[in-house]
Structure formats: structure tokens, C-alpha cells
Amino acid sequence: MAKDRKLSSDERILWGRVARSTRPMPGKTDELTALDAFLAEAEAAAEQEKAEKQKTAIPLPQQPAMQAPVKQPSGVHHPLERPVKRKIAKGKLALEARIDLHGMVQSEAHSFLLDFLIRAHERGMRHVLVITGKGSSMGSEGALKRAVPLWFSKPEFRFLISSYEPAAHHHGGAGALYIRLSRRAGETS
Structure with missing residues (x-):
């Protein structure tokens, strides 16, 4: 992932859930407190971003979208060579x-x-x-x-x-x- 890329609101929420499901290593509670503060700030920013998008969204006329089909990962993994x-x-x-x-x-x-x-x-x-x-x-x-x-x-x-x-x-x-x-x-x- 590029370092200058910002996480989307969904990615921030997912990361927050993953981060909350872990236990801190002994002596790392200060870092965990900083992470909790960061995650709370990120969630608040995500909520604000969603609210702003809803306010500024301009409804477009409904037209059938012509999009190329997106290839989803098959979920089938091959054995190691x-x-x-x-x-x-x-x-x-x-x-x-x-x-x-x-x-x-x-x-x-x-x-x-x-x-x-x-x-x-x-x-x-x-x-x-x-x-x-x-x-x-x-x-x-x-x-x-x-x-x-x-x-x-x-x-x-x-x-x-x-x-x-x-x-x-x-x-x-x-x-x-x-x-x-x-x-x-x-x-x-």
C-alpha cells in the first residue's frame, strides 16, 4: 500500500475492528492508548466524511451503467510447486x-x-x-x-x-x- 494513500472510511472502520480484537504486548499499553485515540479520531473523521458526502451528493438521472465485469478472486488456491x-x-x-x-x-x-x-x-x-x-x-x-x-x-x-x-x-x-x-x-x- 502506498504510504501517501489515505484509508477509505470502510478501511478505517475495518482496521479499528481488527485492532480492538487484539491484546497488547506487555509494556506496550502506552502505544495502545495512542492507537485507541487515533482510531477514535479516524472513526469520527469517517462519520463526518460520510455525512458531508450525503449533503453534497447530487442525484443523477438513472441510466444503465455499462461497466466491465470485475474479476473476483476465485478462492481456489493451488498447491506450492x-x-x-x-x-x-x-x-x-x-x-x-x-x-x-x-x-x-x-x-x-x-x-x-x-x-x-x-x-x-x-x-x-x-x-x-x-x-x-x-x-x-x-x-x-x-x-x-x-x-x-x-x-x-x-x-x-x-x-x-x-x-x-x-x-x-x-x-x-x-x-x-x-x-x-x-x-x-x-x-x-
Whole structure:
């Protein structure tokens, strides 16, 4: 995202919701207070912007709009190529970040994972590790192990993820996923 680009009102509201769903790291409460003040100011500005748009909107005559169809992400992710997976497993291609979702309930894990992937994507990272756990207690297969791949087809995850694949044994095996993040807009390699 360009540094000089301002967030739309919808983006500011979404960011506010994501930010409120997180817990501060120890010793970072001052930064959280500053963030809360910033978010409150941003929400107020968004509301004011909406109100101003409604006041200045001039109704136009209704005409059928001829717009090119917008291609939506398919939500279908392809597996990592075999050489890429092999390089990651052997450590020749670095995993730039990792997140461990052990012990989280699905709602908590969903928001943590989404926030993690958004931040990794914004930083231009390409390969990350998501540890879901195998969930082998009491003979179950594991709620997160089943749910996380399903989340990847949801709209909030689609644009972030290019592909994913179960991790190698030493990275967590069936209880972890290698994820290739999609390139940021304007990024070529």
C-alpha cells in the first residue's frame, strides 16, 4: 500500500475492528492508548466524511451503467510447486514469519491469523508458516486443522494467499501449513 494513500472510511472502520480484537504486548499499553485515540479520531473523521458526502451528493438521472465485469478472486488456491516446497523444507528458502494457533478457539484464531497474514502481506513477505496443531486429543482431527484451509477461500483471505501446502515433518507436518502470500499490487518479483 502506498504510504501517501489515505484509508477509505470502510478501511478505517475495518482496521479499528481488527485492532480492538487484539491484546497488547506487555509494556506496550502506552502505544495502545495512542492507537485507541487515533482510531477514535479516524472513526469520527469517517462519520463526518460520510455525512458531508450525503449533503453534497447530487442525484443523477438513472441510466444503465455499462461497466466491465470485475474479476473476483476465485478462492481456489493451488498447491506450492514441488521444488518450492522442497527448498522451504530444506531451509534453502526461508520462512519469513510464523504463527502458532495452538490452544485458541476458532474465533480467536481466525482474527489472529487474519491480522498476521495482513501484516506479513503488507511487509512484502512471501512464505510463512501457520501452525494449527494436529488436534489429536480424544480422537478428534482438530478443529483448527480442518477450519484454517476452509478460511482461505473466504473473501478476507483470498487476496492474501497465493497457495498453501502441509508443512514438512520438522516444521509441524500435518499440524502446520506452508503459505505463499500473494504479491502486493505493483510488485513484480
